[in-house]
Amino acid sequence: MASVRKTATKLADGRDFFYFDDSEPYVSGQATRRLDDPRPLADRFAPVPGPDGTETPFTGPIMRYDVLTGDWIPMAAHRMNRTFMPPADANPFAPAREGAEYQDGEIPDTDYDVVVFENRFASLMQVPGVPDKVRYLDNNHLFPERPAAGRCEVICFGPRLDENLVSMGPKRMRTVIEAWVDRTRELSQMPGIEQVFVFENHGEAIGVSLHHPHGQIYAYPYITPYTEKMMRQAKAYRQSHGKNLLSAVLEAELESGERIVAQSEHWVLYVPSAARWPVEMHLAPKRQVPDLPSLTEEEKADLSEFYLKMLRAGNKFHVAADGSPVDLPYVAGWHQAPREAQLDLRLHLQLISIQRSPDKLKYLAGSESGMFAWISDTTPERIAARLREVWED
Amino acid sequence: MASVRKTATKLADGRDFFYFDDSEPYVSGQATRRLDDPRPLADRFAPVPGPDGTETPFTGPIMRYDVLTGDWIPMAAHRMNRTFMPPADANPFAPAREGAEYQDGEIPDTDYDVVVFENRFASLMQVPGVPDKVRYLDNNHLFPERPAAGRCEVICFGPRLDENLVSMGPKRMRTVIEAWVDRTRELSQMPGIEQVFVFENHGEAIGVSLHHPHGQIYAYPYITPYTEKMMRQAKAYRQSHGKNLLSAVLEAELESGERIVAQSEHWVLYVPSAARWPVEMHLAPKRQVPDLPSLTEEEKADLSEFYLKMLRAGNKFHVAADGSPVDLPYVAGWHQAPREAQLDLRLHLQLISIQRSPDKLKYLAGSESGMFAWISDTTPERIAARLREVWED
Numbered sequence: 001m002a003s004v005r006k007t008a009t010k011l012a013d014g015r016d017f018f019y020f021d022d023s024e025p026y027v028s029g030q031a032t033r034r035l036d037d038p039r040p041l042a043d044r045f046a047p048v049p050g051p052d053g054t055e056t057p058f059t060g061p062i063m064r065y066d067v068l069t070g071d072w073i074p075m076a077a078h079r080m081n082r083t084f085m086p087p088a089d090a091n092p093f094a095p096a097r098e099g100a101e102y103q104d105g106e107i108p109d110t111d112y113d114v115v116v117f118e119n120r121f122a123s124l125m126q127v128p129g130v131p132d133k134v135r136y137l138d139n140n141h142l143f144p145e146r147p148a149a150g151r152c153e154v155i156c157f158g159p160r161l162d163e164n165l166v167s168m169g170p171k172r173m174r175t176v177i178e179a180w181v182d183r184t185r186e187l188s189q190m191p192g193i194e195q196v197f198v199f200e201n202h203g204e205a206i207g208v209s210l211h212h213p214h215g216q217i218y219a220y221p222y223i224t225p226y227t228e229k230m231m232r233q234a235k236a237y238r239q240s241h242g243k244n245l246l247s248a249v250l251e252a253e254l255e256s257g258e259r260i261v262a263q264s265e266h267w268v269l270y271v272p273s274a275a276r277w278p279v280e281m282h283l284a285p286k287r288q289v290p291d292l293p294s295l296t297e298e299e300k301a302d303l304s305e306f307y308l309k310m311l312r313a314g315n316k317f318h319v320a321a322d323g324s325p326v327d328l329p330y331v332a333g334w335h336q337a338p339r340e341a342q343l344d345l346r347l348h349l350q351l352i353s354i355q356r357s358p359d360k361l362k363y364l365a366g367s368e369s370g371m372f373a374w375i376s377d378t379t380p381e382r383i384a385a386r387l388r389e390v391w392e393d
Numbered sequence: 394m395a396s397v398r399k400t401a402t403k404l405a406d407g408r409d410f411f412y413f414d415d416s417e418p419y420v421s422g423q424a425t426r427r428l429d430d431p432r433p434l435a436d437r438f439a440p441v442p443g444p445d446g447t448e449t450p451f452t453g454p455i456m457r458y459d460v461l462t463g464d465w466i467p468m469a470a471h472r473m474n475r476t477f478m479p480p481a482d483a484n485p486f487a488p489a490r491e492g493a494e495y496q497d498g499e500i501p502d503t504d505y506d507v508v509v510f511e512n513r514f515a516s517l518m519q520v521p522g523v524p525d526k527v528r529y530l531d532n533n534h535l536f537p538e539r540p541a542a543g544r545c546e547v548i549c550f551g552p553r554l555d556e557n558l559v560s561m562g563p564k565r566m567r568t569v570i571e572a573w574v575d576r577t578r579e580l581s582q583m584p585g586i587e588q589v590f591v592f593e594n595h596g597e598a599i600g601v602s603l604h605h606p607h608g609q610i611y612a613y614p615y616i617t618p619y620t621e622k623m624m625r626q627a628k629a630y631r632q633s634h635g636k637n638l639l640s641a642v643l644e645a646e647l648e649s650g651e652r653i654v655a656q657s658e659h660w661v662l663y664v665p666s667a668a669r670w671p672v673e674m675h676l677a678p679k680r681q682v683p684d685l686p687s688l689t690e691e692e693k694a695d696l697s698e699f700y701l702k703m704l705r706a707g708n709k710f711h712v713a714a715d716g717s718p719v720d721l722p723y724v725a726g727w728h729q730a731p732r733e734a735q736l737d738l739r740l741h742l743q744l745i746s747i748q749r750s751p752d753k754l755k756y757l758a759g760s761e762s763g764m765f766a767w768i769s770d771t772t773p774e775r776i777a778a779r780l781r782e783v784w785e786d
Contacts (some may be wrong), residue, residue, distance in 0.1 A: 064773070066667035067630075067642060069622040073667045075769045123768045138649040142642055143666045199759040207756025216759060224764035229462040237460075249460060249535055256531040273536045274459035274466045333763035352762060363600025364757055366592040366609060369745060370726035371617035372765070375516045376468045380457070 004178045009108065013044050015118035017108065020182070022175040028112045045127055060127035061148040063222075064137070072222045074148035076123030093156045093212035107156075114175045116155045116183055116217070124150030124218060132192050132221070146221075149192050153217040155179055164213045166311050174304035177292075180217075181300070184336065185293045187219040195220045195227060195338045198292065203329025205354060205361055223338055227345070230335070234344035246346040247288050249273075259384040261313070262391050264306040266299045271384040276374035278362050279317055279328065279353035279383060283310060289347050290337035309392065314351065316390035320358045328353050397571045402501060406437050408511035410501065413575070415568040421505045438520055453520035454541040456615075457530070465615045467541035469516030486549045486605035500549075507568045509548045509576055509610070517543030517611060525585050525614070539614075542585050546610040548572055557606045559704050567697035570685075573610075574693075577729060578686045580612040588613045588620060588731045591685065596722025598747060598754055616731055620738070623728070627737035639739040640681050642666075652777040654706070655784050657699040659692045664777040669767035671755050672710055672721065672746035672776060676703060682740050683730035702785065707744065709783035713751045721746050 005026040007019040019028045047055035063074040096103035098110045106117060126149045137143035157176055158168050165173055180198045187196045200215035201208050223231070230245075237245040253259055253270045261269040261281060269283050283306075285299055295303070318326035330353045337345035354362045356377060367373045398419040400412040412421045440448035456467040489496035491503045499510060519525075519542045530536035550569055551561050558566055577589045593608035594601050616624070623638075630638040646652055646663045654662040654674060662676050676699075678692055688696070711719035723746045730738035747755045749770055760766045 064667035066665070066669070067638065068626060068665070069619065070626050071622075071667070071669075071765075071767070073669045073767055073769055075772050077770065077772050077775070137666060138645070138651065140645045140649065142645045143649075197759070197764055199763055201758040206758050206762075207754070208758075218760060218764075218766075220764075220766065224760075224766040226462065226763070226765040229464075229765075233461060233463050245460065252531070252533045252535045256533065256536075258531065272459070272461070273530060274457035274464070276459070276464075276466045331759050331762050333759055350763060361600070365594040365599050365601075366590070366724050366726055367611060367617075369599075369724050370592055370619070370743060371590055371611075371613075372619040372622075373611075373613065373617040374464070374466055376466055377470065379468050379470050382470070 004175050006182060011106065011108065011117065013120075015044070015120070017106075017117040018115065018179075018182075019109070019112055020114040020116065020175050020179045022113045022171060028109045044125075058127065059130050059147065060125045061123055062145050063148040065144040065146075067142050067144075069225075071225050072146070074123050074150075076121075076148070091161055091210070091212050093154075093210060093214055094161065095159045106154075112156070112159050113172065114155065114157060114179050116153050116179055119152035119154050119216070122152040124148045124152050124220065126151060126190075126192070148221065150221040151187060151190065151193070151219040153183060153187075153219075155183070155215045155217060157213040157215065161212050166308050166315070168213075170304040170308060173308055174300065176215075177295075177300050177304055177307075180334070181292045181295070183217050184291060187217065188291075188339070190219065192221050193219045194223050196291075196336060197224070197333060198336075199331060199333035201331055203327065205329035206331060208329075227335070227338065227341075230345060231338075231341045234341065238344055244288055244344065244346055246284065246348060250284055250286075259380050261384055261387040262306075262309065262393070264302050266302040267306045269306070269310055269387075271380040271387070273380055275380040275383060276376055277352040277354065278356040278376075278378060279314065279330070279351075280380075281310060281314075281351045281383075281387070282348050283307070283351070284346070284348040290342045290345060291347050292334060292336060294347070310351065313387050313391050314353065317353075317386055318355055318358045326355065326358050329355055397568050399575060404499065404501070404510065406513075408437070408513070410499075410510040411508065411572075411575075412502070412505055413507040413509065413568050413572045415506045415564060421502045421508075437518075451520065452523050452540065453518045454516055455538050456541040458537040458539075460535050460537075462618075464618050465539070467516050467543075469514075469541070484554055484603070484605050486547070486603060486607055487554065488552045499547075505549070505552050506565065507548065507550060507572050509546050509572055512545035512547050512609070515545040517541045517545050517613065519544060519583075519585065541614065543614040544580060544583065544586070544610075544612040546576060546580075546612075548576070548608045548610060550606040550608065554605050559701050559708070561606075563697040563701060566701055567693065569608075570688075570693050570697055570700075573727070574685045574688070576610050577684060580610065581684075581732070583612065585614050586612045587616050589684075589729060590617070590726060591729075592724060592726035594724055596720065598722035599724060601722075620728070620731060620734075623738060624731075624734045627734065631737055637681055637737065637739055639677065639741060643677055643679075652773050654777055654780040655699075655702065655786070657695050659695040660699045662699070662703055662780075664773040664780070666773055668773040668776060669769055670745040670747065671749040671769070671771060672707065672723070672744075673773075674703060674707075674744045674776075674780065675741050676700070676744070677739070677741040683735045683738060684740050685727060685729060687740070703744065706780050706784050707746065710746075710779055711748055711751045719748065719751050722748055 005021045009017045011017050021028050045058050047057050049055055061076045063072045092105040095107050095110050130147050132149045134144050134146050137145050184196045197218045234245040259271040272282050314328040316325050330351055332351040334349050356362050367375055398414045402410045404410050414421050438451050440450050442448055454469045456465045459466055485498040488500050489503050523540050525542045527537045527539050530538050573591045580589045590611045627638040652664040665675050707721040709718050725744040727742050749755050760768055
């Protein structure tokens with residue numbers, strides 16, 4: 001590991017909290033400076049009071065099986081009231097105030113480099129004592145439901161609200177990568193976890209409610225529909241062609257060159273031949289690996305530079321009428337192979353944006369929302385050409 | 394058919410245009426009043442001029458096969474410049490101006506009831522002389538592409554910008570239903586069409602760019618991902634249980650009653666047990682039919698009243714802080730059985746909304762956009778209870 005020190009602690013309501021320190025003297029979270037978390041946070045697992053004074057045991061979020069599509073749908077009804085766009089002075093991801101006797105946000109220290117903690121408003125949650133079993137709503141076989149027994153974590157990329165991955169630079173990016181690796185490794189070993197998704201939502205246009213630079217990690221207790229589709233395609237491809245599908249795609253893209261945006265020593269950035277979003281990039285290591293923990297030190301070091309170049313190019317993609325660049329709203333997510341598809345799937349990041357032009361967004365309307373049938377307003381070759389145009393090495 | 398008269402004509406660029414008249418003297422589109430369409434619209438199929446003075450034949454939109462997911466992605470690059478939020482006096486769906494010598498919008502008459510015409514900015518298009526064949530981009534088997542040889546139609550529900558389906562009432566709704574039936578019947582018989590999707594996008598929040606009351610009809614040259622999922626589930630259910638999946642679901646919902654919103658003589662409105670959107674309703678005929686053309690006169694007459702009650706309930710779902718109702722942004726789309734799934738699939742409408750609360754929207758961020766894994770912030774039972782509360786017979 002690069003010089004990153006991990007320290008584990010707990011928040012007042014029992015949630016796990018991890019410091020990933022990259023700067024001397026690596027003190028955040030140490031007993032000498034750590035603040036207690038005496039916030040009156042409700043016990044996450046406390047019984048739920050009913051209108052008639054009775055209490056029902058808290059069983060956590062559930063998920064329903066959508067028999068029409070075959071998808072599991074977690075229902076996080078308790079998230080309805082989550083924090084939304086608080087004023088800057090109520091930023092829950094800011095470090096605790098210097099000199100304060102206790103923290104008033106999520107962070108139990110007055111400074112940090114990178115921290116990861118369980119989401120307070122988690123839509124996936126493992127509740128002690130609640131068995132991960134299917135039961136049938138209305139006793140009907142068509143209505144299966146199960147605890148949404150996964151885990152949602154937040155990763156703060158740095159202590160300051162006015163910074164972001166690009167401004168913080170490669171050293172911090174490297175720490176973020178180490179945190180991604182660590183969380184993927186630990187979460188994928190938790191019982192009941194089928195798949196770990198490391199992602200970042202960036203920009204108000206896609207609904208980001210807290211502007212502090214942060215990402216998220218979802219550990220799903222099921223295989224997501226996108227991954228299921230990829231697994232089906234990759235398995236069929238292995239059966240017919242005897243090789244890994246994404247490796248074949250990468251070779252084909254490199255041979256064509258048409259949609260390659262840039263390469264580093266260990267990584268390739270390209271626009272997929274069937275890009276469905278106004279801006280879409282796939283970032284893959286040149287070596288076939290299933291997930292983030294499989295990356296070598298060299299690959300991670302290289303990624304910490306290359307990832308930021310990718311983000312910089314994204315921010316130059318659109319230029320406003322007055323010549324100023326448009327901070328690209330995006331979702332960047334790592335596709336990692338679940339346990340049962342270690343050979344068929346292959347690590348890659350997908351960065352997508354709904355920004356169609358400097359002042360227009362793509363909306364997911366009838367075709368996309370109703371039929372899951374994406375229609376692109378551009379072509380992958382145009383996207384790639386524009387990205388090459390603004391690329392800076 | 395109810396007293397609806399259909400008249401077919403063509404627009405200046407050769408697009409099909411259909412009047413559906415429901416009011417005496419059924420004259421719209423008649424030779425005596427019809428205006429020519431002398432707008433200088435470019436021939437839709439004209440060769441495309443290149444930068445060096447040469448011309449390439451227009452081959453229409455293409456679609457690429459996304460080998461990672463198995464989805465076809467149409468690429469309507471020419472739609473990038475489509476009309477977006479024109480001022481009210483440039484409404485292209487308004488009737489031609491009385492006394493004008495020629496039309497300046499899409500409508501070749503000074504009045505109409507309901508009209509349907511091919512979308513000027515179509516993402517799916519059949520171009521004469523272009524064979525519907527797969528070719529391989531870069532000569533690579535991983536990059537198949539095909540003409541996006543489908544059809545996109547627009548349906549205007551009435552002549553006035555300030556009206557909507559609810560305000561126009563059941564008689565007009567009935568005409569809209571007849572137009573849906575007619576277009577489904579004709580489009581599903583066109584060569585190469587796999588599936589007809591009749592839908593309405595409503596509200597700026599989901600990106601509606603023209604406020605004139607209208608819907609859309611997509612005739613896809615492929616089976617959409619949502620329908621494919623339903624076909625897979627329904628086939629498996631028929632094999633294991635010997636019956637139609639949606640029929641079984643409907644029986645189970647009626648037996649439970651928990652999520653039933655309302656019933657009419659021929660229709661049932663319910664919230665599905667795994668609703669994934671903040672507001673979601675499914676509307677199904679009580680009789681098992683594959684598509685809109687299979688409905689009886691009685692079922693259509695009943696629907697023309699019941700559909701509007703459904704929309705009215707949607708508009709009362711959220712109430713703003715000042716007590717005023719929130720005009721619900723929604724996508725309402727008809728799931729119809731493709732040819733090869735007439736027995737397995739069953740007609741139903743899905744109405745979905747991203748409006749989480751009077752002032753909050755659901756965004757499709759990391760989990761939904763990156764993994765196609767929806768997470769609901771509420772429960773189907775809450776949605777159903779609220780809809781029953783505001784329902785008015």
